[in-house]
Amino acid sequence: MDGVEIERRFLVDGRGPRPWLDSNEGVVPMMQVYLPDGCLEVEPARGALFANGRLLAEGVDVGMMDRIRARKDWAVRLRQEGERGTLTLKGPREGAIAPEEELEVPVHLVRRYLDDMSLPMLMKIRYLWRGPDDHLWEVDEFEGPLAGLIVAEVELEHEDEQVDLPQFVGLEVTHAGYAWSSYGLARLMMDGRR
Numbered sequence: 001m002d003g004v005e006i007e008r009r010f011l012v013d014g015r016g017p018r019p020w021l022d023s024n025e026g027v028v029p030m031m032q033v034y035l036p037d038g039c040l041e042v043e044p045a046r047g048a049l050f051a052n053g054r055l056l057a058e059g060v061d062v063g064m065m066d067r068i069r070a071r072k073d074w075a076v077r078l079r080q081e082g083e084r085g086t087l088t089l090k091g092p093r094e095g096a097i098a099p100e101e102e103l104e105v106p107v108h109l110v111r112r113y114l115d116d117m118s119l120p121m122l123m124k125i126r127y128l129w130r131g132p133d134d135h136l137w138e139v140d141e142f143e144g145p146l147a148g149l150i151v152a153e154v155e156l157e158h159e160d161e162q163v164d165l166p167q168f169v170g171l172e173v174t175h176a177g178y179a180w181s182s183y184g185l186a187r188l189m190m191d192g193r194r
Contacts, residue, residue, distance in 0.1 A: 003067045005090070005100035006159055009180060010169035012139065012150035017168060020129035020139040028081050028128070033113045033121040034186050035076040040089070042069055049087070049103075051076060056087055057103045064101055071099060075183050078110040085110040090183070096159045096174050120186035122146060133164040140182075145189050151180070 041050040047060040049068070056076075060068070068074070074089040085107035091099030114121060123143040130136055135154050142149040152169050173180035179188075 002063065003099055003101055005098050006096050006156045006161075007153045008096055008156065008163070008172065008174045009151060009153045010165075011171045011173055011180075012152050012168050013170050014141070014148065014150045019166070019168065020127035020137070023129065025128040025130055025136070028126040029123075030079055030081050030126055031110075031114055031121065031123050032077055032079045032182060032186065033110070033116070033119050034183055035078070035113065035119065037075070038072075040068075040074050040076055044069065056109065057105055060103065064103075067099070068101055077183065078105070078113050080107055080110045080114065083107050093177065093181070096156065120183075120190035122182060122186045122189060124182075129166075131164060131166055133162075135163050137166065142185070146185060149185075 035051050039051040041053070042048070042065070043050065044065055046058055047062070047065055048058040049056045049060060056078075068089060071091055073091055075091075077088045077090065079086045079088065085105045087103045087105045089099075089101045113119060124140045124146075125143065127139040127141070128136060129139055131154075135156075137152050137154050139150065139152045142151075151173075152166075154163055156163065178184040
């Protein structure tokens with residue numbers, strides 16, 4: 001469904017078996033930075049998105065632009081995955097469902113924001129692991145101050161979709177709200193640096 005993410009999130013106890021290390025469909029190092037709340041500006045005629053006057057993206061299609069303009073409460077994330085940059089807008093989560101829009105952006109744009117130490121950011125390695133029921137799990141092993149934290153998430157087509165939970169997942173934090181989101185963790189680290 002366009003503009004919506006449906007996922008369940010779980011904490012993982014890394015002291016047990018870690019099958020995603022030996023059998024995975026990819027390993028992706030990531031660095032993410034979160035821009036200040038309320039910084040997003042929209043110029044519909046150009047299909048352009050700005051953060052405090054700085055261009056983030058342009059040529060955004062009309063449907064996505066309409067969905068973006070319909071909300072004012074976006075969390076704005078920039079992510080570097082290798083030489084790929086992405087801009088993601090995430091709205092507040094209700095259960096397993098959250099509004100989400102994602103665009104590819106130049107990686108140099110992401111790096112410029114990653115260099116700004118005043119912004120909340122985090123680093124993690126994502127392992128793509130296929131479960132026995134064919135669901136693709138994203139297992140994130142955090143680095144830096146969050147080293148040792150492991151979170152697994154699985155994206156779904158609909159909220160009540162059945163999924164076989166792997167043995168390595170522990171406490172489900174899907175409904176824990178902001179605190180266990182990557183955004184919440186990045187903000188927690190930022191608060192700890194002050």
